[in-house]
Amino acid sequence: MLITILDIIVLINEIFALITVFREERDIAATWAWLLVLSFLPVFGFLIYAFVGRKLPKKRLFRFQYKDNKRMFHLLRKQAKLHNNPEKINADEVSYAYRTLVKLFKTSDVTDLSRRNHVKIFTEGNHLFDRIIDDIQKASSSINIEFYTFYDDQIGHRVLEELVKKAKEGVKVHVIYDSWGSMGNKHHFFDPLKEVGGYAEPFLHTHSAVMDFRLNFRDHRKIIVIDGKYGYIGGFNIGDQYLGRKKKFGHWRDTHLRISGSAVHHLQAQFILDWNVTDMDHKIDVDETKGFYFPQVYQEGSTNIQIVSSGPNSDLQQIKLGYIKMIQNAKNYCWIQSPYLIPDDSALDAIRTAAMSGVDIRIMIPCMPDHPFVYRATQYYAKQLSKYGVKIYFYDDGFIHAKTVLVDGKIASVGSANMDFRSFKLNFEINAFMYDEGIAEQLHSIYVNDMRSSTLMTYQDFDKQSHWLKFKQVFSRLFSPIL
Structure with a gap:
């Protein structure tokens, strides 16, 4: 009798899970992530969804x-x-290599270039x-x-x-x-x-x-x-x-x-x-x-x-597009600082492609968590990127919260957007994209100084981590689209 009741609860839970997830349009990764949560955490999963999964009302x-x-x-x-x-x-105000980035933002965010x-x-x-x-x-x-x-x-x-x-x-x-x-x-x-x-x-x-x-x-x-x-x-x-x-x-x-x-x-x-x-x-x-x-x-x-905003009121993910364009345009190096490293497939591919093409990609993340699941997912992606030659630095002198992207000493972005799903799709963000070698040089010097307070983690270093830590990283990664 008890087994029958449990079976009925599970069946009802699965039906409501399917209805809940598919009634709102979302990408495939997020859809599967929510099906996992709602299916493997009956009842409790719906409480999580109430806080994290619902979209803003159309009104x-x-x-x-x-x-x-x-x-x-x-x-x-x-x-x-x-x-x-x-x-x-x-x-006349931006080097040839980055005019396409200016045009991208003018098209996607309707924002002009502000000079001097x-x-x-x-x-x-x-x-x-x-x-x-x-x-x-x-x-x-x-x-x-x-x-x-x-x-x-x-x-x-x-x-x-x-x-x-x-x-x-x-x-x-x-x-x-x-x-x-x-x-x-x-x-x-x-x-x-x-x-x-x-x-x-x-x-x-x-x-x-x-x-x-x-x-x-x-x-x-x-x-x-x-x-x-x-x-x-x-x-x-x-x-x-x-x-x-x-x-x-x-x-x-x-x-x-x-x-x-x-x-x-x-x-x-x-x-x-x-x-x-x-x-x-x-x-x-x-x-x-x-x-x-x-x-x-x-x-x-x-x-x-260019001041660029993005948010869930637009499907364009303007700041993410800017990050990807910067990475694609990099000829010598692209250095990134972000407290959270949970890129979607498009950003992940851009980083891997640049690294495998010989571009010096460095990513600096914290050495400590402020959100456990988010941090373990960050570690997972850091390990995966290190496999392709990306240099991963763990900042040891406290907590690094900077959101900086620096390319070839010519262009830089500083703002509120992290290198993660949440900043790309779920939150309202704003960044300054700067076309100035002087500013880029200052940020380059700051980054070099930060590296002195950081530990370089190779793929071999990640591979030596405990099985339990690796499990937490892989498990957290399953929920990346909703973290």
């Missing part, structure tokens, strides 16, 4: 087909013509936040902040206090944060800012990560724009652990950029688009405020930049 995704999007693009192009007169941006920006690179949290707070204190018109993580801790309070002061002075302050990434931070944390006229809302108005019941489709972007003149983009979030104050991670190694120039307008545009789908009751009117949020800028630098 929410529809918000991203904004009318504002086209208006914003035309505004940015008008501003660019006014300040740069950049009709020949493809031919000034960029400063930060790799330490304390230095970064000192500069951010200094810029906030000098703000005279607007401060827009968007982060995956905005914690209720020492640095979180420090930033919030400065925002409150500026809002009291009449500066327009808007904050977007992700409820999952900022878990533990109560909504009333931002009440002092709201009480003095500022705005702070969780992305897409999702006030509770638990009540929303969805782990995927998070706002993983990290954007700060001050007065429409200074912008920040990279891997750091707002939290004490990003300043090396958490014993678990120790020293936190990340990469972030401070940009001045017309590329800041593209960061501003993305923030406004994200704000307008998050708080539809207090939308920022682009037409009425274009001079306020998009002031005239005077470029003094040498860096040409």
Whole structure:
């Protein structure tokens, strides 16, 4: 009798598993991964699916087909013509080898090349936040902040206090944060800012990560724009652990950029688009405020930049396409830093093909996990790539969280997107693709310095790992498309 009941439960579970997985369109790898979860973990698997597997409702995704999007693009192009007169941006500002990358982004993300920006690179949290707070204190018109993580801790309070002061002075302050990434931070944390006229809302108005019941489709972007003149983009979030104050991670190694120039307008545009789908009751009117949020800028630098966004509202996976194009274009070397290495087949093939063609491919990952399954899957792919001649470095001096791709000392990408399925397809991301040998040389020097604090892992080193560790890596890899 008991066996019969169990058989019926298993049968019902399988029927619901098939219905659940196939009712939504997804790629084959993700489909099989979810069938494994739902079939081998009856009942419990559906709880996992509720958090990790469900897509954003079409009603929410529809918000991203904004009318504002086209208006914003035309505004940015008008501003660019006014300040740069950049009709020949493809031919005269980027070396021949990378013009196709510029065209790719113009086609897929409708983003123009922004010329002659000034960029400063930060790799330490304390230095970064000192500069951010200094810029906030000098703000005279607007401060827009968007982060995956905005914690209720020492640095979180420090930033919030400065925002409150500026809002009291009449500066327009808007904050977007992700409820999952900022878990533990109560909504009333931002009440002092709201009480003095500022705005702070969780992305897409999702006030509770638990009540929303969805782990995927998070706002993983990290954007700060001050007065429409200074912008920040990279891997750091707002939290004490990003300043090396958490014993678990120790020293936190990340990469972030401070940009001045017309590329800041593209960061501003993305923030406004994200704000307008998050708080539809207090939308920022682009037409009425274009001079306020998009002031005239005077470029003094040498860096040409494309700000590229991607997310589940588009099937193009623009940042992933950019990564693949960079790897394919590499003639001498392509060096990558990413805390998570879980590439899909297209990215995996690009890396393997480049390595087997004699390109010096190096990938630096952490020596410690922050998410067990994700880390074991990262180790699995690191081992597989080492087989084809990819040099794998485990960063030993704390936790490396940088998302950097560097090619031939000519072009580099820094932003929020990791080298994994989640950043490619499931989260909202933003990266700066920079065409500048000077910036590329700085990032090259930073990478070389990081290698001094890293261990090179060969395929033979991976092969010596215990059978139990290898099993965990292979097992975790089965769920790669949904990690």
